[in-house]
Amino acid sequence: MANNNLMVGLEIGTSKICVVVGEGRTDGTLKILGVGQAPSRGVRKGEIVDFETAMKCVHEAVVDAEQKSDVMIRSVYVAVAGSHLQSFNNRGCVMVPEDRDEIDEQDVEDVKINAREVSIPTQNAFLHSLIQHYHVDGQEGVLSPAGMFGQKLEADFHIIHGVRTRIQNTIRCVKELPLDVEDVVFSGLASAQVVLTQHQKDLGALVIDMGGGTTDYVLYADGAVRQSGCLAVGGDHITNDISMGLRIPMARAEKLKIEEGSCILGNCLPGEMILLKDDSGFAGKEIERETLNTVIYLRLREALELLKRRLDEETYLNYVGAGIFITGGCSLLNGIDHLASEIFELPACLARAQSTSGITSAVENPQFATAIGLVKFAQVMHSDRPPRGLGRIFGKLLGGMR
């Protein structure tokens, strides 16, 4: 079995670090071989703040994944998040020389470079430039222009960029382990790869990946990314709110959020209390359920409304046909889908990785959506790229024989 079909996704999240080892099948499906995870420390809002500690945690997670999948991990795809990531749409344009009128591969490459020639802040670096559509002589919606006749080739790109040093920090953290970094991927984009099917992308869909420290969103319309970004609010904020609102320690607040949390108001009995049990067996504090839910509700509502305001800056929200797909750890909160559909006035559902096989417990868990998405992303990249090493030589030989 060719080893280069093995792909590893690593997400350094705010609450935990996950490593997913996957195997790409020739038919395009993905099999998850193993999942490793470790609680994350030294990461805040999706960005590394304590380098040494974060590195130890990554190491733990990688070792865990190696043991579970029985695979030696050498290189990984890494997800990046953080409020510094920004995105915009840009159109590039090239004119085909007078002496020929067929668009060739080189022109397509040129238009890609041309689209990137925009000023982003000097400290920023490009993370992705995702093709939306090509236009040939004003004809819209061309998917593959190479080989077509035309004089003017234009291309719409969605460009995601972020502060270079912060992205480098993430890369360095992995490289010091030492592991090779194949690529860095915006975590929201990674999640969308497994959460959405191609059909849903074509219909138009909004993916909201609400994790521990950040909320990443990617909006697809007409099969292409139109809007994306990252809001530095996540589950940590909910926990913090609970801890401060109910005056209980963070660890207790986190547990309470996971076990009892909900963002539905008005469906609990008046005066319904939750008894907090003390670890030592002493009777703990009593907390009104409605209070807990109000705190969660207010925070989630605010975050989602903020997101809506951001998305409303452009009109693409009107082209979302398939609805909203919520994933990430926070999607486990009771009632979040109802809240989202109420705010966005669109159908919303909880989503998790699809079109994969293997360890189902991992696939089921929305917390792994990003890491699995990375593997999927890697698979797509691999299929685009000529196979490496031996495979490439064989490929060349075969090509020569044909």
Add this chain to the structure above:
Amino acid sequence: MIQLNKNYTLPDRLADFIPIKIVSVGGAGLNALDRIVLDGLERADVVAINTDVQSLTSAVAPHKVQLGRSVTRGLGAGGDPELGYEAAVESAEEIRQALADARAIFVCAGLGGGTGSGATPYVAQLAREAGALVIAFVTLPFAFEGRRRNAQAREALARLDEVAHAVICFENDRMGELTPPHAGIHQAFAMADITISQSVRSIVSLIQRPGFIRIGFDDLLSALRPHNGRCLFGYGESDSDNRAHEALTQALKNPLMDRGRMLSDATNVLVQVAGGPGMTLSEVEILMQELCRHVSDQTQILFGAAVDGRLGDKLSVTIISSLAAEEESVSRPREPGISSSGSVTPTVVEQHEPVQAKIEIEAQEIVIEPAPPEEDTPFEEPAMAEAPPAAIPAPSIPKPVISRPPEKSFAANKEKAPAEKSVQAKQEILQFEPVTRGRFEKSEPTIVEGEDLDVPTFLRKNIKVK
């Protein structure tokens, strides 16, 4: 009725502007003034004063005064402070006219040269006699400009210190360190001009801005109190989402701020936050919290806030403070000595000079014996009070110079008349209620649409959850 009210308040506010004049003396001062005018300055008049007609004609300042028509005949002072001083005395009447009707006068000069060192203290003195608050912005020459020039500059600085209410001193050497090593010399000089321009402009707008927590002269003076110390000054503005954080970072990046490290030693720090109508309380809170990490607990923060429609989406922060630099106060005692030895050249004042120098020495000897540890403190005051040094036959009462190591300056502030104390008591220091951000305390704040999202939503929206 409502309309009437509106009509009344508007002119009132306009009339509230304090007449300010910015005066440059000498060539270097002129460069700085040009920079100030070019950078744009409102609500202040500018006056250029120089001996050299050629540079005066090319200056952009609308109001110009030529010094010493007969002494220098339109040429420069040739690096001779005595000549500069004589030229200024000759044109005293013109200077007086130019300085009239101002409540605050900012004098910019580069010390070390003839006009700058010679005329500046005299101009400052005339300004003070005109009844204005005088703040001097001066640069000290680069070390490579030679010892002589440096000595002249120090001497002039000492004189200036006595007549001006406050002296903000920029050391070119220190600013030179900030320009990249391969940058041309003009860039190093331009750096000094830019820094002066920035500080003058921000102090002008600091005073002029009708803030709802206003910064007055008294605040400015107490922030600059340790005379001849190292001036800490920072100004930053930003209009991004996270503008509070960025403006402060930018302010702390200022050459004179040393990334906020020096702030921890300052006893008084003046901070003004100004923004457009969209400035929120939480932004100010974040900014002040962040700033508080740089200052010690004992530091008095003189806080001002202002809303200025012209700032639009921008938020600006001005930080002013000063430290009594130790090496400065050590070198201070020698300065009167320099002034007497350096005055081998003087012509006019020669008669007083030697006598006074002797008095100084006597005073010094007498005081040193009983209290050796307080060497510079008691020594300086009698010397200054009895002998207004060399070139200035000042009728004005020189202000006692407070240039001591930090602990002593604190004591000095206390003994320094109850009037000041009562002023400080009146000034309300806005005590921010510590808004806890829980586990996000040490992380970068998430500010979206002017709100700090790290603070629980129910707190920000004021919803009672219990």
